Amino acid sequence: MERRYGGQDCxxxxxxxxxxxxxxxxxVPHGDEVVPVIxxxxxxxxxxxxxxxxxxxxxxxxxxSHAGTEPFQTTTLHYGEQVLWPxxxxxxEPGAALHAQLEVPHARLLLRKGHHRAVxxxxxxxxxxRKTRTGLAGYLHEQGVxxxxxxxxxxxxxxxxxxxxxxxxxxxxxxxxxxxxxxxxQGSLQAAWERLAAAxxxxxxxxxxxxxDLAPA
Ligand code: VGL
Ligand code: ZN
Numbered sequence: 001m002e003r004r005y006g007g008q009d010c011x012x013x014x015x016x017x018x019x020x021x022x023x024x025x026x027x028v029p030h031g032d033e034v035v036p037v038i039x040x041x042x043x044x045x046x047x048x049x050x051x052x053x054x055x056x057x058x059x060x061x062x063x064x065s066h067a068g069t070e071p072f073q074t075t076t077l078h079y080g081e082q083v084l085w086p087x088x089x090x091x092x093e094p095g096a097a098l099h100a101q102l103e104v105p106h107a108r109l110l111l112r113k114g115h116h117r118a119v120x121x122x123x124x125x126x127x128x129x130r131k132t133r134t135g136l137a138g139y140l141h142e143q144g145v146x147x148x149x150x151x152x153x154x155x156x157x158x159x160x161x162x163x164x165x166x167x168x169x170x171x172x173x174x175x176x177x178x179x180x181x182x183x184x185x186q187g188s189l190q191a192a193w194e195r196l197a198a199a200x201x202x203x204x205x206x207x208x209x210x211x212x213d214l215a216p217a
Contacts, residue, residue, distance in 0.1 A: 014152030125165035151179035
């Protein structure tokens with residue numbers, strides 16, 4: 001029997017963009033494997049929101065913006081620790097485009113994040129300064145959403161931070177593990193799962209979502 005997730009539920013599809021795919025500027029291993037899983041899930045949700053990592057070309061999170069640094073090293077910025085990434089998801093570039101096979105025509109909102117030059121934003125809700133809000137919590141609350149199901153890339157960065165901030169904003173939250181793939185820098189994936197569990201974020205598989213007991217009454 002087909003399950004439908006209605007008005008109180010939102011599927012939050014995070015950063016399914018070319019630069020995070022194999023061969024991309026910040027490739028997530030097996031990142032492309034999430035696309036068919038997300039397409040299948042999205043067909044069961046009335047309310048789908050997409051995010052797009054969307055940086056200016058001189059963004060503070062890029063190693064290229066800091067002389068003498070290498071990608072994947074950590075530095076301290078005015079708001080705290082920041083991993084320096086290869087330049088990725090530059091506004092308007094092909095690498096920033098959503099994966100061509102992502103098929104969610106009924107998505108209602110496309111939220112762009114990381115557009116402030118001096119602040120990164122892994123989370124779809126609050127930027128890395130932990131102060132600047134994107135407006136997504138207000139939007140979802142106003143729409144009557146109560147549960148946020150997070151999928152996409154990368155499990156241990158943008159997906160995890162978004163799920164944690166969804167909880168902090170008062171939503172029930174879940175990460176759908178097989179609809180995500182991780183970067184996994186120095187134990188970051190294990191650390192993310194521990195933080196998610198401690199915050200009360202559910203860890204689910206896509207098959208779980210098609211079971212009756214998770215569907216809305
Ligand atoms: C991401 C690193 C830098 C992500 C975005 O989507 O997880 N990771 N920018
Ligand atoms: Zn980024």
